[in-house]
Amino acid sequence: MEIVMAVVIGILFMSATYLMLSKSILRIIIGTGLLSHGAHLLILTMGGLKRGSVPLLGESAGPYVDPLPQALILTAIVISFGVTSLFLVVAYRTYQELGTDNMDKLRGKESNE
Amino acid sequence: MEFREVEYMSSLHWAILSPFFIACFIPLVYKQFHRVHTGWFVLFLPIVLFIYFTGFIHEVGDGRHLSASLGWIPSLGINFDVYADGLSLLFSLLITGIGALVILYSIYYLDKDKEKLHTFYVYLLLFMGSMLGLVLSDNLIVLYMFWEFTSLSSFLLIGYWYHRERSRYGAQKSLLITVLGGLSMLGGFVLLSFMGDTYSIRELMGQTGELATDPLFTASLLLILLGAFTKSAQFPFHIWLPDAMEAPTPVSAYLHSATMVKAGIYLVARLSPVFAESSLWFWLIASAGILTLVWGSYSAVKQTDLKAILAYSTISQLGMIMSLLGAGAAALHYESMDKNIYMAATVAAVFHLINHATFKGSLFMAAGIVDHETGTRDIRKLGGLMNFMPITFTITIIGAFSMAGLPPFNGFLSKEMFFTSMVRVTEMEIFNMETWGVLFPVLAWVGSIFTFVYSMIIVLKTFTGKFKPEKLEKKPHEAPLGMLIPPVILASLVIIFGFFPNLLASTVIEPAVAAIQPGLSQKQFQIHISHWHGFTIELYMTLGVILLGSLLYITWDKWKCVYHIIPGRLSLNRMYDALLAGMERGSIGVTKLFMTGYIRTYLVYIFLFFIVSLGITLWREDAFAFDVGNTAPVRLYEVIISVIIATSAIVILFAKSRLTSIIILGAIGYMVSLFFVLFRAPDLALTQLVIETISVALFLLCFYHLPKLSSRKEERVAFRLNNALISIGVGVIVALIALSSHSNKLFESISNYYIENAYEEAGGKNIVNVILVDFRGLDTMFEITVLGIAALGIFALIKLRLARGTLKDENE
Numbered sequence: 001m002e003i004v005m006a007v008v009i010g011i012l013f014m015s016a017t018y019l020m021l022s023k024s025i026l027r028i029i030i031g032t033g034l035l036s037h038g039a040h041l042l043i044l045t046m047g048g049l050k051r052g053s054v055p056l057l058g059e060s061a062g063p064y065v066d067p068l069p070q071a072l073i074l075t076a077i078v079i080s081f082g083v084t085s086l087f088l089v090v091a092y093r094t095y096q097e098l099g100t101d102n103m104d105k106l107r108g109k110e111s112n113e
Numbered sequence: 114m115e116f117r118e119v120e121y122m123s124s125l126h127w128a129i130l131s132p133f134f135i136a137c138f139i140p141l142v143y144k145q146f147h148r149v150h151t152g153w154f155v156l157f158l159p160i161v162l163f164i165y166f167t168g169f170i171h172e173v174g175d176g177r178h179l180s181a182s183l184g185w186i187p188s189l190g191i192n193f194d195v196y197a198d199g200l201s202l203l204f205s206l207l208i209t210g211i212g213a214l215v216i217l218y219s220i221y222y223l224d225k226d227k228e229k230l231h232t233f234y235v236y237l238l239l240f241m242g243s244m245l246g247l248v249l250s251d252n253l254i255v256l257y258m259f260w261e262f263t264s265l266s267s268f269l270l271i272g273y274w275y276h277r278e279r280s281r282y283g284a285q286k287s288l289l290i291t292v293l294g295g296l297s298m299l300g301g302f303v304l305l306s307f308m309g310d311t312y313s314i315r316e317l318m319g320q321t322g323e324l325a326t327d328p329l330f331t332a333s334l335l336l337i338l339l340g341a342f343t344k345s346a347q348f349p350f351h352i353w354l355p356d357a358m359e360a361p362t363p364v365s366a367y368l369h370s371a372t373m374v375k376a377g378i379y380l381v382a383r384l385s386p387v388f389a390e391s392s393l394w395f396w397l398i399a400s401a402g403i404l405t406l407v408w409g410s411y412s413a414v415k416q417t418d419l420k421a422i423l424a425y426s427t428i429s430q431l432g433m434i435m436s437l438l439g440a441g442a443a444a445l446h447y448e449s450m451d452k453n454i455y456m457a458a459t460v461a462a463v464f465h466l467i468n469h470a471t472f473k474g475s476l477f478m479a480a481g482i483v484d485h486e487t488g489t490r491d492i493r494k495l496g497g498l499m500n501f502m503p504i505t506f507t508i509t510i511i512g513a514f515s516m517a518g519l520p521p522f523n524g525f526l527s528k529e530m531f532f533t534s535m536v537r538v539t540e541m542e543i544f545n546m547e548t549w550g551v552l553f554p555v556l557a558w559v560g561s562i563f564t565f566v567y568s569m570i571i572v573l574k575t576f577t578g579k580f581k582p583e584k585l586e587k588k589p590h591e592a593p594l595g596m597l598i599p600p601v602i603l604a605s606l607v608i609i610f611g612f613f614p615n616l617l618a619s620t621v622i623e624p625a626v627a628a629i630q631p632g633l634s635q636k637q638f639q640i641h642i643s644h645w646h647g648f649t650i651e652l653y654m655t656l657g658v659i660l661l662g663s664l665l666y667i668t669w670d671k672w673k674c675v676y677h678i679i680p681g682r683l684s685l686n687r688m689y690d691a692l693l694a695g696m697e698r699g700s701i702g703v704t705k706l707f708m709t710g711y712i713r714t715y716l717v718y719i720f721l722f723f724i725v726s727l728g729i730t731l732w733r734e735d736a737f738a739f740d741v742g743n744t745a746p747v748r749l750y751e752v753i754i755s756v757i758i759a760t761s762a763i764v765i766l767f768a769k770s771r772l773t774s775i776i777i778l779g780a781i782g783y784m785v786s787l788f789f790v791l792f793r794a795p796d797l798a799l800t801q802l803v804i805e806t807i808s809v810a811l812f813l814l815c816f817y818h819l820p821k822l823s824s825r826k827e828e829r830v831a832f833r834l835n836n837a838l839i840s841i842g843v844g845v846i847v848a849l850i851a852l853s854s855h856s857n858k859l860f861e862s863i864s865n866y867y868i869e870n871a872y873e874e875a876g877g878k879n880i881v882n883v884i885l886v887d888f889r890g891l892d893t894m895f896e897i898t899v900l901g902i903a904a905l906g907i908f909a910l911i912k913l914r915l916a917r918g919t920l921k922d923e924n925e
Contacts, residue, residue: 001745006851008755012781014844015762020716021836026771030778033808034762037785042847044792046854047862050745054793057871057878064880065793068864071884073797075896081804082903085811089907092815103712 005045012038023103025091029084036080040073123181125195128162129249132242136235143231151230152220155238159213162245166205173202173624180251190312196251199624203463204248204372204379206621207470211371212241214599218478219363221596222485233273233361240266244372248379253302253312257295260344263373264291270368271360283356286689290343290353298340298380304333305387318386318631325390334388337380338397345377346428347435348405352685355424362481365420370427370477371470378431378466381438382629389442399439399538403556405432410563415676419480419490419575422567423473426516429560430469433531436557437462440534443541444630455537456630461530463625464642467617468515468523468610475603476512476571479505482596483575488586492570497580501589504597506576511604515611517568517662518561518655523610525655526642532557532651558654565662566669573666614642717839724842727850737849740856751791758784779809796881 012034019031047069053060055067098105135158143151169179183193197205216237223230243262250256265288272284302312308327309317317324324330341347346354357369368374381398388394409429416422441459482505483498484490499506511522518528535557539550582588591597610617618641646652665672707718731737761777761784768774782805789798867884877883885893 001747001751002855003741003744003852004747004752004755006848006855008758009851010844010848011759011762012844013847014840015766017720017840017843018766018836021713021720021839023713026774030765030774033778034765034781037781038847040797041785041788042851044789044794044797045851047864048745048855049792052793054795055868055880056795057880059878062868064868066862066864067867067880067884068862070794070797070881071889073794074800074881074885075892077797077800077804078896079899081808082900084808086903086906088811088815089910093910093913 132238136238163209194251200628215367294343301336341377366477402436406560458534465527472515478600494584496578738856
C-alpha cells in the first residue's frame with residue numbers, strides 16, 4: 001500500500017507544482033491546496049500505514065498506529081485552510097482592484113527604474 | 114589562553130567607557146536645558162579625563178605599566194584588557210587635551226539655536242570614547258572594535274550637515290575607504306592570533322622571533338598595514354581626507370588632524386616590535402610615508418580652499434611621521450647603543466606627532482575663525498585680513514611657521530630631526546639600502562620645500578595683500594574671546610615646546626619611544642633635543658628649503674602649469690568615483706539577473722533547489738532504498754480511491770472552467786478524508802471533511818468574483834514544457850523520498866512515549882487529542898494565533914475596500 005501511496009503523492013506534488021507555476025492566481029491557489037493534500041498523505045505514509053488500531057486508548061487493544069503524524073497533520077490541515085482562505089480573499093481583492101489575475105501583469109515596479 | 118590575575122573594572126575601564134555613558138544623557142540635557150549651549154555640559158569630561166591621565170605621567174615615566182583585564186568572551190580569548198604604557202598615555206593625553214580645546218571652540222563655532230547640538234556632541238563623545246579604547250586596548254579584537262567605532266563616528270560627524278550633497282559624499286567616501294582597511298586589518302589580526310595563539314598584543318611581542326618565520330607572517334603584515342594606511346590617509350588611500358573637510362571645523366581639527374587619522378600611526382608604532390624584523394615592514398612604511406609626504410605637500414600647494422590646503426598638509430605630515438617610524442624600525446637591527454642612531458627617528462616621530470597636533474590644531478581653528486567671520490575659506494577671495502583679525506593672524510603665523518620648519522618653533526626641531534633620520538637612512542647596512550636609499554633624503558627635502566610654500570600661502574594669501582570686502586559675505590572682525598582661547602593655548606604650546614623641547618622629552622617622549630622599541634630599556638637612552646647642531650647637512654637642508662621655497666612662492670604664476678600634467682580623468686578621485694559607479698551598476702545588473710520581480714521565477718528557484726539538493730543528497734548518500742516487503746496489504750477500494758485521486762490531480766491540469774477546478778479540488782479533498790478513515794485516523798477524517806466543506810463553500814462564494822481561468826493557449830509551448838519538466842522532477846523526487854522513508858527505518862518512532870503516557874500524564878484516551886492540546890499545547894496555541902491573524906487579514910482586506918469606497922465618495 002505504501003508504494004501505491006508514494007505514486008499518488010508524487011502525482012499530487014507534480015500537478016500541484018505545475019499549477020503553482022502557471023500565471024493565473026486561481027490556479028496557484030488550487031495548486032497550494034493540492035500540495036497540502038500531498039504533504040499530509042506523505043507525512044501519514046512516512047509513519048507507516050495500518051500498523052495497528054485506531055489510537056484511542058481502551059477502545060481496542062494495542063498496538064496502535066503512530067499517533068504523532070496524525071497530530072502533525074491535524075495542525076497542518078487547519079493551517080492550510082487559513083492560508084487558502086486568506087489567499088482566496090487576496091486574489092479576489094486583487095482582481096477587483098486591478099482587473100487581472102495574471103501574475104506577470106502584477107509584477108511590482110521598482111521605484112528606482 | 115593565558116590566565117589573568119586581575120579581573121575587575123579598573124579606573125582605566127571607566128575612563129574609556131565614561132564618554133559613552135555621558136553620551137546617553139546628552140539628548141536629555143539638550144532638551145531640558147535648551148537655553149544653555151550643550152557644549153558646556155560636555156566640556157568637563159575631557160578636562161577631568163585629561164587631569165586623570167596626567168596623573169599617570171610620573172608612574173609610566175618610571176617604567177611601570179598599568180594594566181587590567183575584564184572578561185568579555187574568555188572562551189575565545191577576547192577580553193577587555195586595558196594597558197597603559199608611554200605610547201597609550203601620549204595618545205590619551207592628546208585625545209583628551211585636544212578634545213577639551215575643541216569642545217570649548219565648538220561652543221562658539223556652532224550656533225545653539227541653529228544646529229542640532231545634541232547629535233553633534235553625542236557623536237563627538239562616541240568618538241572620544243572609541244579613540245581612548247583604541248589606544249588603551251591590549252586585545253586585538255577589542256582594538257578592532259574601537260577602531261571601527263572611530264570610523265563610524267567620523268562618518269557621522271563628516272555627514273553632520275547631511276543636507277549638503279558634498280557632506281554625504283565625503284562621509285560615504287571616508288567610511289568606505291576606512292572600513293575597507295579596517296576589515297583587512299581584522300583579517301591580519303586573525304592571522305596574527307593564529308600564529309601566536311593569543312589576541313594580546315603584549316603576548317605577541319614576546320614571541321617576535323617565532324612569528325617572523327611563520328608562512329602567514331607576510332600576509333598578516335600586509336593586511337594590517339592596509340588598515341593603518343587607509344586610516345592614516347597614506348598614498349594612494351589619502352583621497353578620503355580632503356573630502357572629510359566637509360565636517361564642521363572643530364571636527365576637522367580634532368578627528369582629521371589631531372587624533373583619528375593618527376590611529377594608523379598608533380597601530381604601526383604599537384605593532385613595530387612584532388613586525389620590525391621584516392625588511393618588508395621597513396620598505397612599505399618608509400616608502401609609503403615618504404611618497405605621501407611629497408604627494409600631499411605637492412597637492413596642497415594648488416588648493417584654493419584653506420581647509421583643503423590643511424587637509425593635504427595633514428596627509429603629508431602623516432606621511433612624514435609614517436616614514437620616521439619606518440626608519441625607526443631599523444633600530445631593532447642594531448644591538449649596540451652607540452650604533453643605534455636610528456632610534457632617533459622614532460624619537461622624531463613621537464615628537465612630531467605632538468608638534469603636529471599643536472600647530473595643525475591651531476591652524477585649523479584659525480581657518481575656522483576666518484570662515485566663521487568672513488563667510489568664505491577661498492584664498493582667492495580672502496586677503497588683507499591682518500588689520501581686522503590681529504590675534505588670528507598671529508596664531509596662523511605661529512602655526513604655519515612651525516609647520517614650515519622655521520625656528521624657533523617646535524616644528525623646526527622635529528623637521529631637523531626628520532632630516533637627520535632621512536640622511537642616516539642612507540648609511541644603513543641592511544635592507545639593500547645602498548640601491549634606493551639615496552631617494553629618501555632627496556624626497557624628504559622636496560616635500561619640505563612644498564611644505565614651506567603652502568605654509569606661506571596660508572599666511573600671506575589670507576592675511577596680507579589687498580583686502581577684497583566685496584567678495585566676502587560678512588564684514589570681517591575678530592572672533593569672540595572663547596573662540597580664540599583654544600588656538601591661543603595651542604599656539605603658546607608651539608612656542609613653549611619650541612624653546613623648551615626637553616619638557617616633553619623625559620616626561621612623554623621617552624616612555625612612548627620605550628613602548629615602540631621595547632628592546633631598549635629606558636635607562637639606556639636619554640633623549641635630549643637641542644636647537645643647534647653646528648653647521649651640519651640638516652642646517653644646509655633647512656636653509657635650502659627656505660631659499661627655494663621663497664623662490665617658488667614668488668614665481669608661483671610661472672610654474673603652476675605643472676599641475677595640469679596629469680589630466681583630471683586620471684586622478685585618484687575620478688578613479689574612485691568610476692569604481693563606485695561601476696560597482697553600483699554591476700550589483701544592480703547582477704541583482705536584476707535573478708530578482709526579476711515575477712513570483713514565478715522565485716518559485717522556479719525554490720523548486721529547482723528542492724529537486725537538485727534533495728536529488729543530490731539521495732544520490733550521494735545512497736539513501737534511496739526500495740523495499741516491497743513489510744508493506745500494508747492493498748485492498749481493492751483503496752486502489753479505487755488512489756486512482757480517483759491520481760486521475761483528478763491530472764484532470765485538474767486541463768480543466769477549462771473555474772467551477773470544474775473547484776469541484777475536482779473538493780473531490781480530491783473528500784477522497785483524502787476517506788483515506789484518513791482507512792488509515793485509522795478518525796480525527797483527521799472528521800477535520801478534513803469539515804474543512805473541505807468550508808473550503809469548497811468559500812471557493813464557491815468567491816466564485817462570481819474570481820476571474821476566469823486564463824486560456825492555456827495564451828501560454829507558449831516552451832513555457833508549459835519547462836513547467837512540466839520541473840513539476841515532473843518535483844513529483845519524482847517526492848515519490849522517491851516517500852519510498853525511501855518507508856524502506857529505511859533508521860530509528861524507532863518516538864510515539865511510544867505518547868502512547869504510554871497519554872492516560873497517566875494527561876488523563877485522555879484519544880492520543881492524538883492529548884498530543885495536540887496537552888503535550889504540544891503551545892504549538893496548538895500558535896496554530897490558533899496563525900488562524901487569528903489570517904482572519905484579521907481577511908477582515909482587513911474587506912474593510913480596506915470600504916475605506917477606499919468612502920474615500921471615492923468624498924472625492925466625488
